[in-house]
Amino acid sequence: MIPELGHFSLIVALCLAIVLGVLPILGAARNNRVFMGVARPLAYGQLVFVGLAFATLANAFLGNDFSVLYVAQHSNSQLPAQYRFAAIWGGHEGSLLLWALLLSIWTAAVAMFSRHLPEEMVARVLGVMGLISVGFILFMLFTSSPFERLLPAAADGRDLNPLLQDPGLVIHPPMLYMGYVGFSVAYAFAISALLGGKLDATWARWSRPWTTVAWVFMTIGIALGSGWAYYELGWGGWWFCDPVENASFMPWLLGTALIHSLAVTEKRGAFKSWTVLLAIAAFSLSLLGTFLVRSGVLTSVHSFAADPKRGIFILSFLVLVIGASLLLFAWRAPKVGLGGKFDFVSRESLLLSNNVLLSVAAASVFIGTLYPLFMDALGYGKLSVGPPYFEAVFVPLMMPMVFMMGLGPLARWKKMAVPDLARRVQWGFASALVLALLLPLVMGRFLSLESNKWSPMIVLGLLMAFWIIASLVISLRQRWAGQGAFMVRVRKQSLSYYGMQLAHLGVALFIIGVTLVKGYETERDVRMNVGDTVMAGGYEFRFNGVTETQGPNYVAGVGHVTVNKDGKLVGELTPEKRQYNVSGMPLTEAAIQTGVFRDLYVSLGEQIPESEGAWAVRVYIKPFIDWIWAGCLFMALGGILAVSDRRYRIHKKAGAKMNAVEIQPVPQSAIRTPQSQGQAS
Amino acid sequence: MKPRQKRAVFIVLAIIAVGLAVGLVLNALKDNVSLYFTPTQVYNKEAPQGRSFRIGGLVEEGSVKREKDGLTVHFMITDLHKNLPVVYKGILPDLFKEGKGVVAQGKMEADGVMHASEVLAKHDENYMPPEAADALKKAQAANAASAVAPAAK
Numbered sequence: 001m002i003p004e005l006g007h008f009s010l011i012v013a014l015c016l017a018i019v020l021g022v023l024p025i026l027g028a029a030r031n032n033r034v035f036m037g038v039a040r041p042l043a044y045g046q047l048v049f050v051g052l053a054f055a056t057l058a059n060a061f062l063g064n065d066f067s068v069l070y071v072a073q074h075s076n077s078q079l080p081a082q083y084r085f086a087a088i089w090g091g092h093e094g095s096l097l098l099w100a101l102l103l104s105i106w107t108a109a110v111a112m113f114s115r116h117l118p119e120e121m122v123a124r125v126l127g128v129m130g131l132i133s134v135g136f137i138l139f140m141l142f143t144s145s146p147f148e149r150l151l152p153a154a155a156d157g158r159d160l161n162p163l164l165q166d167p168g169l170v171i172h173p174p175m176l177y178m179g180y181v182g183f184s185v186a187y188a189f190a191i192s193a194l195l196g197g198k199l200d201a202t203w204a205r206w207s208r209p210w211t212t213v214a215w216v217f218m219t220i221g222i223a224l225g226s227g228w229a230y231y232e233l234g235w236g237g238w239w240f241c242d243p244v245e246n247a248s249f250m251p252w253l254l255g256t257a258l259i260h261s262l263a264v265t266e267k268r269g270a271f272k273s274w275t276v277l278l279a280i281a282a283f284s285l286s287l288l289g290t291f292l293v294r295s296g297v298l299t300s301v302h303s304f305a306a307d308p309k310r311g312i313f314i315l316s317f318l319v320l321v322i323g324a325s326l327l328l329f330a331w332r333a334p335k336v337g338l339g340g341k342f343d344f345v346s347r348e349s350l351l352l353s354n355n356v357l358l359s360v361a362a363a364s365v366f367i368g369t370l371y372p373l374f375m376d377a378l379g380y381g382k383l384s385v386g387p388p389y390f391e392a393v394f395v396p397l398m399m400p401m402v403f404m405m406g407l408g409p410l411a412r413w414k415k416m417a418v419p420d421l422a423r424r425v426q427w428g429f430a431s432a433l434v435l436a437l438l439l440p441l442v443m444g445r446f447l448s449l450e451s452n453k454w455s456p457m458i459v460l461g462l463l464m465a466f467w468i469i470a471s472l473v474i475s476l477r478q479r480w481a482g483q484g485a486f487m488v489r490v491r492k493q494s495l496s497y498y499g500m501q502l503a504h505l506g507v508a509l510f511i512i513g514v515t516l517v518k519g520y521e522t523e524r525d526v527r528m529n530v531g532d533t534v535m536a537g538g539y540e541f542r543f544n545g546v547t548e549t550q551g552p553n554y555v556a557g558v559g560h561v562t563v564n565k566d567g568k569l570v571g572e573l574t575p576e577k578r579q580y581n582v583s584g585m586p587l588t589e590a591a592i593q594t595g596v597f598r599d600l601y602v603s604l605g606e607q608i609p610e611s612e613g614a615w616a617v618r619v620y621i622k623p624f625i626d627w628i629w630a631g632c633l634f635m636a637l638g639g640i641l642a643v644s645d646r647r648y649r650i651h652k653k654a655g656a657k658m659n660a661v662e663i664q665p666v667p668q669s670a671i672r673t674p675q676s677q678g679q680a681s
Numbered sequence: 682m683k684p685r686q687k688r689a690v691f692i693v694l695a696i697i698a699v700g701l702a703v704g705l706v707l708n709a710l711k712d713n714v715s716l717y718f719t720p721t722q723v724y725n726k727e728a729p730q731g732r733s734f735r736i737g738g739l740v741e742e743g744s745v746k747r748e749k750d751g752l753t754v755h756f757m758i759t760d761l762h763k764n765l766p767v768v769y770k771g772i773l774p775d776l777f778k779e780g781k782g783v784v785a786q787g788k789m790e791a792d793g794v795m796h797a798s799e800v801l802a803k804h805d806e807n808y809m810p811p812e813a814a815d816a817l818k819k820a821q822a823a824n825a826a827s828a829v830a831p832a833a834k
Contacts, residue, residue, distance in 0.1 A: 234775070341684070356695070360702045367706055371714075382717035384735060385710065392709035397702070525772050527751035586775045605772035608751040616751055616772050 003068050006056030007147040013049035013104070014137040016042050020107075020130030024123035028196070036123035043111040043126050046133065047104040054088075054101045057146055061088055067153030070094060070146040076159040076582050078553035086170040087160045092310075093146035095173065099290065100136045102174070102181040103129065110185060110210070117206060124192030125185070132184050135317045143310045159582035162554070168228035176221030176248055180286040182214020183251060186258060187283035190276045191325060194332040199276065204266035207279070209648045211262060215255045216639035222248050223632035234588030234603045236523070236620045238628060241387040246369040247289035250362045254282040257358040259639075260351050268413055270341075270348055273333045274355070280325045285362070287318050292369075343415040350408045357401040364393040395460075402464040402511070405504060406471035410478075424478075428470030436463035440519075447520055447598065447623050448538030448565075461515025468508040472501050496645040503638025510631025516624035524619040527608060537621035539600060540564045545613050546577075546604070554578040554587075559604050559615065561591070570600070575617075577604045590618075598623045715786060719819055724763040728789060735786045736765060736795065742779045758783060758795075760819070769797040776802040 020042040027035025057070075061084045066072040074090045088094040107129045114122045140146075163169075189207035193199040225245065230238045239245060258278040264271045291314040342348035368385045376382055410424055436459050444452030479497070480489050522536045528543035535541075544560040556578040563570040573591035580587065590603035598621055605616030717735045718728045728734055736758055744757035744764075752771060756779075757764045767785050777783060777800060787797035 235772075344687075344690075356698060360699070364702065364706050364709075368710070371710065382737075383714050384717070386713050386715060389709045389713035392713065393705055396705055525752060588775055609747065611751070614751060618772055 002056050003060055003065070003147045003149065006053040006060075007141075007145060009049040009052040009056070010137060010141060010145075010147075013046050013053065013100075014134065014141065016046045016049065017130045017133040017137060020046060021127055021134050023127075024130075025127035025195070028120035028123040028127070028192075031120070033119065036119050039123045039126040040111040042130070043104075043107045046130070047108040050097075050101050050104040050137075053147075054097055057088055057094065057097060058085060061085060064157070065153075066155070066157050067150055068146075069148045069150040072150050072154040072157045074157065074160050076157040076553065078581065079157075079160060079165070080552050082167075082170060083160060083165045086164070089173045090160045090164050093140070093144040095177075096136065096140050096144060097146055098174065099177055099181060100133065100140065102177050103133050103136065103184060106181055106185055107133065110188075120196060121192055121203075121206075124195050125188045128188035128191045129184055132188075132321070135321070139310075139313050139317065143313055156582075159553070159580065162578065162580045162583065162585050162587040163232060166228060166232055168224055168232065172221060172224040172228055175217055175224055179214050179216075179218025179221050179255075180248075180251065180289060182210070182217055183255060183279075183283040183286045185210040185214060186255075186279045187325075190279035191328065194276060194328050197332060197335060199272050201266050201269050204262050204275065205648070208259075208262045208266060209643045211255065211258055211279075212639045212643050215252070215259055216636045216643075218248070218252050218255060219632055219636045219639065222252060223629050223636075226632075227629055230625070231590055231592055234590050235618065236590070236601050236603075236622060238517075238625065241368075241390045243369050244289075244293050246365050246390075247285075247292045250365050250369075251282050251285040251289060253358050253362040253365070254278055254285055257355045257362075258282050261355050264348055264351050268342070268348060271352065271355075273329075274352075276329060276333065278355070278359075280322075280329060281359075284318070284322045284325075285366075287314075287321060291315060291318055342413070345411070345416045345418050345421065347408060347411040347413045347416070350404045350411055354401050354404050354408065357397055357404075361394065361397045361401075364397070365390065368393070399460070399464065402468060402507070405507065406467045409475045409500065409504070410471060424474060425471060428474045429467060432463055432466035432470045435466050436460075443516070443520065447621075449520060449522070453519060455519060458515055458519040461511055461519075465508040465511040465515070468504055468511075472505060472508075475501065494645055494647070496642040496647075499638045499640070499642030499645070501638070502641055503635045506631045506634025506636075506638060508631070509627050509634055513624050513627030513629075513631060517622050517628070520623045521625075522621040525605070526617055526619065527614055528617045529612065529614045532614075534617075534619055536619050537598070537623075538565060539570065539621065541602065541617075541619050543615070543617060546607070546615060551578065553582065554580045556589070557604065557607075559591075559602070559617070561602050561617075563593070563600055573600065573602045575603045577606075594626055596626070599625050717784075720758055720760045720763045720765040721819065723765050723789070723795075730789060733786060733788050733798070735784055736767075737782070737784045738765075740777065740779050740781060740783050745779055758785060765795060766793070767795045767797050767800075769800050771800075773800055774802045778802070 020039060023035045024039035024042075027033070027037075027039075057068075059065075060068045060071050061075055062081060064071070064075070064077045064084075066075075070091060070093050071087075074094070075084050075087045079087065089098045107126060110125055110129065111122070114125070117125075186207055189203070189210065193203050222245075225248070226238050229240065229245075230236065258275065261271045261275045261278055265275045291311075368389050371385055372383050406428075407421065407425065411421055439462055440454040440458050441452055443458075479493050480486065482489055524534055524536050526532075526534050528534065530543060530545040533540050533542045540563065542562045542564070544562060546557045546559045549556050549558050556576040559573075559575045559577075561573045561575065563573060571593050573593060575591040576589035578587045578589055579585075588603050588605075590601055592602075593600040601618070601620035601622055603618045605618060608614040608616060715733055715735050716729075717737055720736065720738050722728060723736065728736075738758040738760045741757040741759040741764060744755075746755045747753070748755070753768065754770075754773060755766065755768050758767055759765075767787070769785070769787075781802065784801045785795060785797040786799040786801075787795045790796050
């Protein structure tokens, strides 16, 4: 009975979403305050009913109700409770429900934190989000309801894919989805700006925090996914250029571009059309990501089911969303105006170039990901595009981007004399270069490798990272310079400035991590008898055999590997080879000892037949790999700092009117924000 | 500079940038695309010599043999019509199993054996790599069309 209740509340939610998608937008167009006023209650109502549906599914999972088909397919009574909960999004139907739930949460959040916005803006934004919600709930009800019954009920479930039975997977999908779905807010803001024809600095200020929060979630989500791949897939890689990883990376790149472009729109009123286009593109790619992952057209770890009906539904939805918004854009954008002027060398032009580079990067990932699909559809046969493609394209694109990233915060708005800029950064650049050239000469000894390795790629990577750090130092020195108490000057800078610098520092750490792990990692695949030792990167690994243990729902062979360095014990690693009871699937659980400067990574390959307990063992030393995720964390923290800036909260005073263009007369009675006041810098 | 000229320069710069990017992408694609072939296609000499490509099919039952070092593995990939011998040195993925779907990437050497640089098996027991499924489907069609006709493309 309870699962039917879930299905029923989804239907109620659909009805609410339909009304939400129609009335408020209509009301905003006709200036009907009653129609606009229903938006908020409907948003809350939608959340309640989608939440109810989600809760009933959670109840079915936790209560082992195997008469529900989806539960029987993805859970098992032996499965520990936290994984039974995470199993909700372990398959196609449940992930969609999670999508819908997060969308309702975002919608309700917009309804709650938009008291200071003009009524018709709120109505339009919530209306657009309602329309998106209609699409997703319809999709669920028609093609993939998680509440379908299995009669007679199964005695027990088929179990969750062992790869997904991991703490990282409990939080990775919700985080990533928060990001995906969060871009719908930026999208809804952009669409409502086009509908209303009012696109100015104030609008940018309203959508900035939402976009940044979505971006923060996405950054964390991607980092978690990458970390999971590193320790769970058992071969020590952190990024595989897998189509689904790419699917999340594309909207991230565009989201990053959007954050920066919104900054320009807010501060200088420029890049308006571009910002709107980016917002549309970022959300479209989020949808495309969902499409790629869920329809199973691309094969990867994540694709669940290949059901053509679903693929066609998402594809049509995608075409509808992208097509309609681009049409609207083509119709309305020319009236929005171009905004402030700027010179060739100015903060605007640097930000614009970086925007273009980020978009080109996203486009190149797009091509690499979808090229095989197109070729297959056109009948040219099956092919695959390997990771070297992405490296070959990415490195040359990122070099100029990182260079300008260092210059950007130092350049002035509007116009900057080149000699002046050059004079400011020359010492920073020179010291970054010298350090990048010299550091590899001692790096090998520091990491106790057999030899020092000096390669152009390592130097280049280090140069990019040090350049960012140098420019950061220069910028901070400039900002903190002056008379009086030092702490006062430190506190005088805005939080969003510190947020930006922290995020940029994150990029530097990330680059250091990638460069050094690629340049200096040691990988050994070896056959080891009991008692054998192998040397890797100055560490001695001794294999002491494999014992058997019993997990909650698996049996595992546990390898015992002791690690010594210079005769001293560094630690014991216990990689596992698990065999899950229900699915019979084997799983390699790597053992990792993390450190600031290196990870020790051991995983069991397979037992060697006709031997006395010998195993194939992977022994890896991964220098600086954790810096990759530390970098992501810094970027996310930077985003959080930027959002906490005061100016997003003192709205009443901050309704700047810069470059405001209005296409249609907006009735004055509907505008609640007091105007005037200068820009907070 | 007048605004008009400035705009023209911006546009020219943008076109150059896009041109460079397109060149970059095409160049990278040219070197890094690997085509899929079925064992039957390889048998018919349709696969390129001296260039890396991918092959999909099933690991033939009873064909997996290990060398003494424990790491070098020989096996046959089959589409149930033709077989192709493969050799790989390294640790195989967890789900590599006889009778299950597999994709290998590598080069054909003069000895008629594919020297694989990468062996992929997918992450789900019930899941068959589409390339492997495709190879089986084509081979079935070819089997049905009698052994005389070449494998239908």
